[in-house]
Structures are given as structure tokens and as C-alpha cells.
Amino acid sequence: xxxxxxxxxxxxxxxxxxxxxxxxxxxxxxxxxxxxxxxxxxxxxxxxxxxxxxxxxxxxxxxxxxxxxxxxxxxxxxxxxxxxxxxxxxxxxxxxxxxxxxxxxxxxxxxxxxxxxxxxxxxxxxxxxxxxxxxxxxxxxxxxxxxxxxxxxxxxxxxxxxxxxxxxxxxxxxxxxxxxxxxxxxxxxxxxxxxxxxxxxxxxxxxxxxxxxxxxxxxxxxxxxxxxxxxxxxxxxxxxxxxxxxxxxxxxxxxxxxxxxxxxxxxxxxxxxxxxxxxxxxxxxxxxxxxxxxxxxxxxxxxxxxxxxxxxxxxxxxxxxxxxxxxx
Amino acid sequence: xxxxxxxxxxxxxxxxxxxxxxxxxxxxxxxxxxxxxxxxxxxxxxxxxxxxxxxxxxxxxxxxxxxxxxxxxxxxxxxxxxxxxxxxxxxxxxxxxxxxxxxxxxxxxxxxxxxxxxxxxxxxxxxxxxxxxxxxxxxxxxxxxxxxxxxxxxxxxxxxxxxxxxxxxxxxxxxxxxxxxxxxxxxxxxxxxxxxxxxxxxxxxxxxxxxxxxxxxxxxxxxxxxxxxxxxxxxxxxxxxxxxxxxxxxxxxxxxxxxxxxxxxxxxxxxxxxxxxxxxxxxxxxxxxxxxxxxxxxxxxxxxxxxxxxxxxxxxxxxxxxxxxxxxxxxxxxxxxxxxxxxxxxxxxxxxxxxxxxxxxxxxxxxxxxxxxxxxxxxxxxxxxxxxxxxxxxxxxxx
Ligand code: HEM
Ligand code: FES
Numbered sequence: 001x002x003x004x005x006x007x008x009x010x011x012x013x014x015x016x017x018x019x020x021x022x023x024x025x026x027x028x029x030x031x032x033x034x035x036x037x038x039x040x041x042x043x044x045x046x047x048x049x050x051x052x053x054x055x056x057x058x059x060x061x062x063x064x065x066x067x068x069x070x071x072x073x074x075x076x077x078x079x080x081x082x083x084x085x086x087x088x089x090x091x092x093x094x095x096x097x098x099x100x101x102x103x104x105x106x107x108x109x110x111x112x113x114x115x116x117x118x119x120x121x122x123x124x125x126x127x128x129x130x131x132x133x134x135x136x137x138x139x140x141x142x143x144x145x146x147x148x149x150x151x152x153x154x155x156x157x158x159x160x161x162x163x164x165x166x167x168x169x170x171x172x173x174x175x176x177x178x179x180x181x182x183x184x185x186x187x188x189x190x191x192x193x194x195x196x197x198x199x200x201x202x203x204x205x206x207x208x209x210x211x212x213x214x215x216x217x218x219x220x221x222x223x224x225x226x227x228x229x230x231x232x233x234x235x236x237x238x239x240x241x242x243x244x245x246x247x248x249x250x251x252x253x254x255x256x257x258x259x260x261x262x263x264x265x266x267x268x269x270x271x272x273x274x275x276x277x278x279x280x281x282x283x284x285x286x287x288x289x290x291x292x293x294x295x296x297x298x299x300x301x302x303x304x305x306x307x308x309x310x311x312x313x314x315x316x317x318x319x320x321x322x323x324x325x326x327x328x
Numbered sequence: 329x330x331x332x333x334x335x336x337x338x339x340x341x342x343x344x345x346x347x348x349x350x351x352x353x354x355x356x357x358x359x360x361x362x363x364x365x366x367x368x369x370x371x372x373x374x375x376x377x378x379x380x381x382x383x384x385x386x387x388x389x390x391x392x393x394x395x396x397x398x399x400x401x402x403x404x405x406x407x408x409x410x411x412x413x414x415x416x417x418x419x420x421x422x423x424x425x426x427x428x429x430x431x432x433x434x435x436x437x438x439x440x441x442x443x444x445x446x447x448x449x450x451x452x453x454x455x456x457x458x459x460x461x462x463x464x465x466x467x468x469x470x471x472x473x474x475x476x477x478x479x480x481x482x483x484x485x486x487x488x489x490x491x492x493x494x495x496x497x498x499x500x501x502x503x504x505x506x507x508x509x510x511x512x513x514x515x516x517x518x519x520x521x522x523x524x525x526x527x528x529x530x531x532x533x534x535x536x537x538x539x540x541x542x543x544x545x546x547x548x549x550x551x552x553x554x555x556x557x558x559x560x561x562x563x564x565x566x567x568x569x570x571x572x573x574x575x576x577x578x579x580x581x582x583x584x585x586x587x588x589x590x591x592x593x594x595x596x597x598x599x600x601x602x603x604x605x606x607x608x609x610x611x612x613x614x615x616x617x618x619x620x621x622x623x624x625x626x627x628x629x630x631x632x633x634x635x636x637x638x639x640x641x642x643x644x645x646x647x648x649x650x651x652x653x654x655x656x657x658x659x660x661x662x663x664x665x666x667x668x669x670x671x672x673x674x675x676x677x678x679x680x681x682x683x684x685x686x687x688x689x690x691x692x693x694x695x696x697x698x699x700x701x702x703x704x705x706x707x708x709x710x711x712x713x714x715x716x717x718x719x720x721x722x723x724x725x726x727x
Contacts, residue, residue, distance in 0.1 A: 182338045191419040192673065194390040216419075216427035218387070218672040248594060272599045274664045281435035281680065282664070309439070326597075 026158035048133035049111035065096020065130035278314035290324035340372035364626025382643035396618025456695035469575035482536020495568035503712025572611035572716030613641035
């Protein structure tokens with residue numbers, strides 16, 4: 001994936017006015033923002049893996065995963081990595097100060113945590129953020145879980161100390177590259193285990209290496225969320241878009257909180273599906289025109305670039321592409 | 329785990345006797361109703377036939393292992409008739425073999441097959457549409473996969489006649505060494521030798537899946553012997569299953585003229601018809617797992633070393649999962665979640681290929697055939713673990 005900044009003009013998608021309550025330094029180049037609603041009301045409950053869109057002005061929208069405690073709905077916390085060559089999103093966030101107003105979206109989830117008996121969490125750098133609420137949920141439900149968290153150096157690894165302190169070294173393994181070298185993925189992943197899901201978030205290179213190793217695992221065991229090193233957040237296009245169903249001859253609007261698959265099924269058009277999570281390839285659909293944003297774990301890099309097919313259970317229209325025409 | 333365990337229901341029925349093979353569903357319904365886990369006296373194995381238990385056994389691959397073989401004997405103790413395949417392995421051996429295979433067969437590589445897989449289906453169905461009756465199994469289902477699949481793997485023309493008999497051996501060996509087994513193995517050595525020859529790199533074309541598997545040897549992922557075994561796995565698991573998949577789909581559709589008419593109006597629905605047909609008439613009906621450690625399932629204790637017979641075809645008709653109409657084909661049902669291709673670690677690698685073949689044949693037939701109906705009783709095949717027909721006479725009207 002390339003840059004995730006979605007430089008579209010913000011439109012009617014439901015937004016919330018918040019105020020920045022606190023700005024904390026979470027690590028070198030990482031700040032953590034605590035947000036409260038301007039009207040003093042609590043936020044809607046959200047699920048582990050969820051993110052918000054942050055509207056940074058001049059049409060710049062970025063996505064950041066939530067990492068505050070699930071139960072504390074009086075605030076939301078996001079972690080933001082500042083990257084020098086960023087196109088502006090993370091810099092703009094770093095320039096925000098306590099007390100400034102901000103516009104965000106309702107929390108949405110593109111990286112939902114499925115119920116299972118065991119979990120292995122793997123974080124690369126700022127990819128730790130969506131995993132924090134997952135860990136909290138796993139711990140609370142008494143699941144068997146482990147976190148392996150890698151980063152360039154301890155100083156750059158946000159929330160590492162806090163996690164270690166809270167859950168202890170039996171659960172949490174911190175691997176700083178300047179001390180211990182890179183993460184040894186073969187050792188970390190080990191062998192597939194029955195009823196164990198892997199949730200991984202981090203830079204593309206790390207996720208690619210994990211995907212390669214998990215190809216011999218049960219289909220659906222691995223769940224990843226991709227982001228580029230310059231900013232956190234799957235490039236969730238934050239606008240609703242239209243899907244024209246070429247065979248059926250109808251057009252459906254896909255709102256921000258629904259998948260194409262759900263929206264299409266709602267108007268009575270059937271699409272063969274199985275996992276509904278971008279994992280199995282069953283819902284693969286031909287694209288007649290328009291540009292998709294792929295969010296599945298099935299298509300190869302070449303497939304993604306060719307842009308001829310997409311997995312409609314998870315993938316969406318790319319930012320700036322208001323209409324997809326699909327062979328449905 | 330609670331201390332509340334009970335003895336399994338003990339059944340005298342033999343799932344491998346002729347009557348239960350030719351008409352399996354009454355016995356399977358009895359088995360499901362007997363309780364979550366039963367014990368079969370005839371085979372000395374435990375049995376699961378409900379969706380929930382079958383799902384649990386398939387997904388808990390640490391407790392219910394495959395390296396004991398998919399047949400009734402424990403091939404860890406008593407070596408099998410051939411070196412174990414990917415299907416008969418556990419992690420870590422399975423992990424590397426599966427990684428190699430998934431890199432070669434995946435939605436992207438299979439998508440490219442639609443082109444080459446279509447003309448043979450056009451040709452076969454054009455010819456059949458000129459007749460007023462034909463045998464949907466011998467004239468179509470048995471022919472089509474052999475026209476396309478061996479080319480996709482890249483094996484030579486010579487020796488292809490051994491593929492169906494070899495597949496027949498491999499799958500029948502997942503049942504007991506009964507009369508059916510012996511028939512299948514009658515010329516076993518000859519078939520096995522011919523198929524093994526075709527798994528060697530020098531006998532594979534440069535463009536097929538076989539050669540791509542051997543590329544993984546170059547990359548250091550697998551050994552040459554593992555590459556041979558993986559090509560062998562494709563050749564043994566990829567032909568019979570799909571033949572039965574096509575035949576079973578047509579056996580169902582010939583009985584549902586309304587569904588045929590709807591499919592003709594909307595051929596895009598062929599994929600749903602195939603999926604639902606795989607649910608009601610699952611080609612691969614049952615196989616064994618071996619219990620690795622003492623365990624408990626559905627309140628029944630099962631000791632380490634025991635064999636569990638997993639009835640996936642019965643799980644696909646479990647009314648607790650599919651409702652009261654579970655035995656009926658219903659084009660409007662969402663069959664997703666069926667376990668006809670297995671579930672979890674060993675879930676069928678060839679699934680996208682099988683689906684593609686079945687969809688193409690059905691779409692081509694729908695284009696040319698206005699109505700299709702049974703022309704006499706179908707003849708089910710006597711097979712230990714696969715469900716299908718030896719003959720399926722149909723009467724048609726051309727479009
Ligand atoms: C309708 C057709 C097919 C059906 C119903 C079917 C069914 C199955 C089932 C139920 C399993 C899992 C067995 C277990 O859990 O122990 C399986 C595994 C497998 N199938 Fe298929 N299959 C079909 C077509 C194919 C084709 C076309 C190929 C080859 C390209 C193929 C290759 C394999 C292989 C290699 C495995 C072993 C996977 C592993 O152990 O990880 N199958 N199949
Ligand atoms: S339904 Fe599995 S990828 Fe979409």
C-alpha cells in the first residue's frame with residue numbers, strides 16, 4: 001500500500017467534535033492524544049481493532065487505531081508516529097495542542113477480533129496500537145495469549161514499558177532491534193496451534209514475512225492490518241461510495257460502516273462468500289471499472305496492481321474513487 | 329472440562345457395508361441421533377456425524393491428528409501402503425508442505441485457468457446437447473476433469489489412464505480392507521508406478537503446477553521427495569473428487585427442474601448451485617483421524633490412539649446446523665460453512681480448482697440444455713469413502 005492520506009474533501013460522514021484533552025509523549029517521535037467529546041457525553045462503545053478518522057483540515061483525513069481501555073468511554077486515545085517525510089498527516093497531528101478542537105468520525109472496525117481460544121499478537125513499531133485493546137479483551141476473557149512487540153530501539157517503542165509492567169514478561173516479549181536484532185519470525189510463530197489466531201499489525205515488510213510463513217497454517221488463522229511506516233491506520237477511505245452492479249443493473253450505496261458484500265446482499269443480490277473476512281478468496285469479484293482499495297489477505301501484489309478483481313467482503317473503493325462497477 | 333462424562337452410544341451398523349454405502353443417509357441420520365459421539369463395533373472406532381463435533385475434530389488438529397492416516401489403521405505403527413502424503417501429516421512436516429502448495433495453488437494462479445478450462449467444456453457440452461439423452465457421469469463428469477486437470481498439473485499424455493484407478497485406490501484405502509478395497513487394488517502396483525513416474529520433474533511440463541512445486545525445491549523450502557509427494561497428492565486428490573463433484577451436482581439438479589430453469593435465467597448462480605450440491609451430496613463423505621492424547625468430546629472420553637471416523641457428509645446434513653430441510657437442495661440456501669472441503673489445517677488446497685471446473689461445466693451445460701431430467705435410476709458407486717454415481721442417465725431438451 002502507498003500513502004494512506006486520503007486527501008478528499010470531508011463530507012457528510014457522521015463526525016464528532018472533540019477536544020484534545022492531553023498530548024503525551026509516548027516514545028521518540030510518538031505522541032499519544034487523549035480526546036474527549038466537546039459535549040461532554042461518553043463515546044459509543046467500540047470493539048478491539050477499531051479506528052477513528054481524524055480530520056486534519058483542508059480535506060486531509062487520517063485513520064488512527066484506538067488504544068484506550070475499552071471500558072473507559074469518557075475518552076479515546078490514539079498513538080501517532082511522526083515521520084519526517086510524511087505528506088502532512090502525522091505532522092499536522094503533532095502540531096495539535098491540548099485544548100484544541102478536532103473533528104473525528106465514530107469508531108469503526110476494519111480489524112475485528114474473532115473469538116478463539118488462544119491468540120498470538122505480533123506488533124511492529126506503532127502497529128502496537130490496535131493490539132492493545134485486543135490484549136485487554138483476551139486477558140479479561142481468560143484466554144491464553146502472547147504478545148511479541150518489535151521495534152528499532154526501546155526508546156521508539158510506545159507503550160512497551162506500560163504493557164510489560166501490566167502483563168509481565170511471561171506474556172510480553174519486547175524485541176528491540178538495536179539490542180537483540182530483528183524479530184526471529186520462525187521462532188516467534190513456531191508451529192500452527194489448534195484454535196490459535198494470530199493478529200499482526202506493523203509495516204508491510206513485516207506482515208509480508210508473517211503471511212509467507214503462515215501459508216502452511218489453517219486458512220483464516222492469520223489476521224493482519226497493514227499501514228505504511230509513515231502513518232498508522234489502514235487507508236480506510238472514509239467516504240461512502242457507490243457500487244454499480246453491472247449484471248443486475250442496480251446501483252448500491254456502500255456506507256462507511258458496511259462492506260460491499262453486506263450492502264449488495266441487502267438489496268437481494270447474492271455473492272458467494274465464506275469467511276467474510278478477506279481470508280478465503282471465495283467472494284472474489286471482477287471489477288469492470290473503478291479503483292479498489294484491497295484489504296484482503298488473499299490477493300498477491302500482482303493481483304492488487306492489476307486491479308481486475310477484488311474481495312468484496314472487506315475491500316472498498318479507493319479514496320477519490322466514488323464509484324465502482326462490478327460484475328455482479 | 330467437567331467430570332460429567334458418559335459412555336458413547338454403541339452401534340452395530342457397519343458404515344462400510346454395501347447397503348450403507350449405496351444409500352448412506354438413513355444410517356447417517358441414525359448415527360447423528362444416537363448422540364454427539366458414538367462407538368462403532370464393526371470398525372472399532374469412534375464416530376462423529378453432527379456438525380458441531382465434526383467441526384471440532386477438524387479444527388483441533390493437535391488432538392485429532394492426521395499422521396495416523398485417514399484410514400482405519402494407525403499408519404504410525406503399521407506403515408501404510410505408500411509413503412505418507414500431506415493429507416497424512418501433521419505440523420511441522422505438514423506446515424512446510426502446505427506452505428509450498430499454497431504458494432503454487434491459490435486464487436490468483438487458479439484464476440488464470442478459466443481460459444484454458446473453458447474450451448473443453450464447450451466442446452463436450454456442445455456434443456451432448458445434440459443428443460436427447462446421455463449419461464451425465466460417463467459422458468461428462470468422468471471426461472471433463474481428465475481433459476483439463478492433468479494439463480494444469482503438466483503431466484504427459486502417456487499414463488493418464490492410470491489417474492482414475494489410482495485415485496480410486498487412494499480413497500478406498502481410507503476405509504477397511506474389504507472387498508471394495510481389494511477390487512481397487514487389483515492392479516495397484518501398475519497404477520501407482522505410472523502415477524509416480526509422472527511426479528518426477530523431468531516428466532512435468534515447464535508451465536504446470538507440478539513444475540511450480542519443484543521450483544520450491546530450488547528455493548530450499550522442500551526436498552525433492554516432498555515435491556514428488558506433493559505432485560502425487562494433486563494427482564490422487566484432484567481427479568476422482570471433482571468427477572464426483574460434477575456428477576453429484578447434476579444428479580441433484582436433474583431432480584430440481586425449477587432450480588435448473590432459474591439457473592438458466594441467471595447462470596451467475598451456478599456457483600451457488602455447486603456449493604449447495606456439494607453440501608447435500610458431498611463427494612468426500614468420511615475419513616479417520618487418530619486421537620493423540622486422551623480427550624473428551626461431547627461428554628464422551630476417547631483414549632489416545634483411538635480412531636475417530638469423521639462423517640463430513642453427515643455434518644453437511646445436520647438439521648441442527650441446516651434446519652429441518654437439511655436433506656433438501658435449496659438454491660436459496662447459503663451453504664457457506666459446509667465442510668465438504670474439510671475445515672482448518674487440512675482444508676482442501678484444490679478447492680478453487682474444483683470449484684472452477686464445476687462452475688464452468690455447469691455454466692456451459694446451462695447455456696445449451698433447456699431441461700434436464702433423470703432417465704432411469706442413477707447407479708451409486710460402491711466406494712468406501714467417496715459418494716458418487718457410476719451412471720447417471722439423463723434426458724434433455726436442447727436450448
Ligand atoms: C469437489 C472436489 C473436491 C473435494 C470434495 C475435496 C475434498 C477434500 C477434503 C474434505 C479434504 C480434507 C481432508 C482432511 O481434512 O483430512 C481435502 C484435502 C486436500 N485436497 Fe481436496 N477435494 C476436492 C478437489 C481437490 C482438487 C481438485 C485437488 C487438487 C488440485 C485437491 C487436493 C487436495 C489436497 C492436496 C488436500 C490435502 C491438504 C492438506 O492436507 O493440507 N482436492 N480435499
Ligand atoms: S468471503 Fe472469504 S475472502 Fe471474502
